[in-house]
Amino acid sequence: MKFENILEEIDGFGPFQIAITVLLCTPRIVLPCHFLLNNFIAAVPPHRCDVSALEDGGPTNLTQEQRLTVYVPVREDGEPEPCEMFAEPQFQLLANSSNSANLPTIHCQSGWVYDNSTFTSTLATEWDLVCDRKSLTKTTSSVFFFGVMVGAIAFGYLCDKYGRKNTLLASYIMAIVFGFCSAFANSYVLFAVLRFLTGFGLTGISINSVVLTIEWVDTSHRSFIGVIGGLAWSVGNMLLAGFAFLVNDWRTLIMTVTAPLGFAVLTWWWIPESARWLLANGKVERAQFYLEKCAKFNKGQKLSSKLKAETLSNIEIMEKQDKNYTYLHLIKTPKMRRLTVLTGILWYGVASTYYGISLNISGFGLNLYLTHFIYAAIEVPAKLMIYCFLNIIGRRKCQAGTLLLTGICIAVNIFLPKGLWHVRAVVAILGKGLSEAAFTTVFLYTTELYPTVIRQNGLGYTSFMSRLGVSVAPLILMLEDVWTVLPQIIICSVAIISGLVSLLLPETLNLRLPETIDDIEKPRRNDISCHSVEASGVFLESKNTADT
Structure with missing residues (x-):
C-alpha cells in the first residue's frame, strides 16, 4: 500500500487539510511583503545638493530660491540637478537668464536635501545612497535574494533531516529576529548582512509551507492547493502597497510587514508534522497519531484496523527506498x-x-x-x-x-x-x-x-x-x-x-x-x-x- 492510499482512506482533502492551508496562509502572505519590500524602503526621492551651509562671498540676505540659482544648475526639465553644483557661485545668474549649461560644476560637497513629501525616510535618505552610490539601493535587494538562494539549499536539507514542522518554527524565529533587527541597523553594511539572514530565514517558510500542504493533500487536489498558495502571495503583494502607503518610514515599514509572523508562531502549535516524512524516518507511532487525528477530524472516526502499525511500517520501508536518490541522479x-x-x-x-x-x-x-x-x-x-x-x-x-x-x-x-x-x-x-x-x-x-x-x-x-x-x-x-x-x-x-x-x-x-x-x-x-x-x-x- 502507498501513502496516497491512506490519504484516500482518511479523506485526502477534508477539514483537516483545509485547516493546515489556512494556518499557513499568514506566513505566505508575509513572503511577498519582504521579497518586494525594496520597491519602497530603497526608493530614491527627488534630491539636490545641500547649499545651506555655504558662504555666499557676494550679495547678502539671499532668499532660498536665489541661493539655489547661484549654486545649483538647472536641468532641461526645470528641476535642480540632483548630483552636481557650480564649482564657484554664479552671482551673474541673478541679474540675467544666461545659459548655465557650460559653467563648470562639481559633485555635491555638503550632502543632499531630499523631498520628503512621499517618503519620510528610505535607505537612500538614511545613508545618502544617491548619485555615485545609488547602485547600493538595488544591491540590498540582490543581497537579500542571495540569502534566499543559500536558504533554499540549507533548508532543503534541514527539512528532510529534522522534519517540516521543526524547521518551520526555526524559520519563523529567524525571520522575526533578523527582520526586526534589520529595522534597527545603524550602518549600511550591518543592514545588508541582516537582510541576507532575513532572506535565509524566509526561505524556510516558503519551502516548508508548500511541502506540508502538498504532503497532506491527495493527488487530485494538489493543483487547487497550488492556486490557494499563489492567491495568498497575491494578497500579500497587494497588502504591501497599502502598508507602504500608510507607513512612510522604512524602519517602521520593515517592522510592520514582519509582525504577522508573531501570529504565525502562535498558530504553529496546531500545525501537524508531515506523516509521510515521519514514516520515511521510522517514526511510525507519531505518524499513526497524526493520521488518526486526520481521520477523526475529517470523518469523525478512528483509523481503520488495516491501517495500523504493521501496514504503516511497510510504507516506511517503501518510503525509505525512495530516499536513496541524490542530486547526482539528475545528471547520471x-x-x-x-x-x-x-x-x-x-x-x-x-x-x-x-x-x-x-x-x-x-x-x-x-x-x-x-x-x-x-x-x-x-x-x-x-x-x-x-x-x-x-x-x-x-x-x-x-x-x-x-x-x-x-x-x-x-x-x-x-x-x-x-x-x-x-x-x-x-x-x-x-x-x-x-x-x-x-x-x-x-x-x-x-x-x-x-x-x-x-x-x-x-x-x-x-x-x-x-x-x-x-x-x-x-x-x-x-x-x-x-x-x-x-x-x-x-x-x-x-x-x-x-x-x-x-x-x-x-x-x-x-x-x-x-x-x-x-x-x-x-x-x-x-x-x-x-x-x-x-x-x-x-x-x-x-x-x-x-x-x-
Whole structure:
C-alpha cells in the first residue's frame, strides 16, 4: 500500500487539510511583503545638493530660491540637478537668464536635501545612497535574494533531516529576529548582512509551507492547493502597497510587514508534522497519531484496523527506498541531463523575468503605490485564467505562450514613446500578469516532469536556479545607467529564450506521472486510455487488497 492510499482512506482533502492551508496562509502572505519590500524602503526621492551651509562671498540676505540659482544648475526639465553644483557661485545668474549649461560644476560637497513629501525616510535618505552610490539601493535587494538562494539549499536539507514542522518554527524565529533587527541597523553594511539572514530565514517558510500542504493533500487536489498558495502571495503583494502607503518610514515599514509572523508562531502549535516524512524516518507511532487525528477530524472516526502499525511500517520501508536518490541522479543519464538543463534554464528565465518586472515599477505616469497594487492585483485573474488553459491546451503551450507574450509586451514598451504613458502602463500590467501566469505554470509543469523518486531533488535544483535568477534581476536593472533600455532588452531576451526552451520539453497533459528514472529514459505513450486503464487496475488491486 502507498501513502496516497491512506490519504484516500482518511479523506485526502477534508477539514483537516483545509485547516493546515489556512494556518499557513499568514506566513505566505508575509513572503511577498519582504521579497518586494525594496520597491519602497530603497526608493530614491527627488534630491539636490545641500547649499545651506555655504558662504555666499557676494550679495547678502539671499532668499532660498536665489541661493539655489547661484549654486545649483538647472536641468532641461526645470528641476535642480540632483548630483552636481557650480564649482564657484554664479552671482551673474541673478541679474540675467544666461545659459548655465557650460559653467563648470562639481559633485555635491555638503550632502543632499531630499523631498520628503512621499517618503519620510528610505535607505537612500538614511545613508545618502544617491548619485555615485545609488547602485547600493538595488544591491540590498540582490543581497537579500542571495540569502534566499543559500536558504533554499540549507533548508532543503534541514527539512528532510529534522522534519517540516521543526524547521518551520526555526524559520519563523529567524525571520522575526533578523527582520526586526534589520529595522534597527545603524550602518549600511550591518543592514545588508541582516537582510541576507532575513532572506535565509524566509526561505524556510516558503519551502516548508508548500511541502506540508502538498504532503497532506491527495493527488487530485494538489493543483487547487497550488492556486490557494499563489492567491495568498497575491494578497500579500497587494497588502504591501497599502502598508507602504500608510507607513512612510522604512524602519517602521520593515517592522510592520514582519509582525504577522508573531501570529504565525502562535498558530504553529496546531500545525501537524508531515506523516509521510515521519514514516520515511521510522517514526511510525507519531505518524499513526497524526493520521488518526486526520481521520477523526475529517470523518469523525478512528483509523481503520488495516491501517495500523504493521501496514504503516511497510510504507516506511517503501518510503525509505525512495530516499536513496541524490542530486547526482539528475545528471547520471542522458534524458535526465537534458531535462535538468532545460528546466534549469526555464526556472532561471521565469524568475528573472517576473522579478525584473516587479522590481521596476516606475516610469508609467502612475504613483508608486498604485502601480505596485495594480501589478499585484493582475496576478489574481492571471492565476485563475492559466489553470483553465492548462487543461485545455496543455502545459508546454501555456508555459511557452506566457513567456513569449511577456517578452513581446516588454519589447513593445521599449519602442512606445514615454508620452503614451497610459498605453505603456497597460502593456506593462499585461506583461506582469503573463509573467505571473508563467510562474504559476512552471510549478505544476516541473512537478509532472520529474519522476517521483527524484522529484524533490529536481524541485530543489530548480528552486536554486530560480533564486539565482531573482538575485541577478536587481543587478540587471542597474544597467540602465549604461543604456536606459538595456535592462528591458535583457529581460525581454531572457523571457523569449526561456519560452523557446520550454518548447523542447515533453507535454505532460493526461499522462501518468513518471515514477522512476527509467520512465524518463524510456518513451511513454501519449495515450489517455492507457492512463485510464492503469488507473482502473490500481483501483481493482486496492479493492482486492481491502477485501482480503
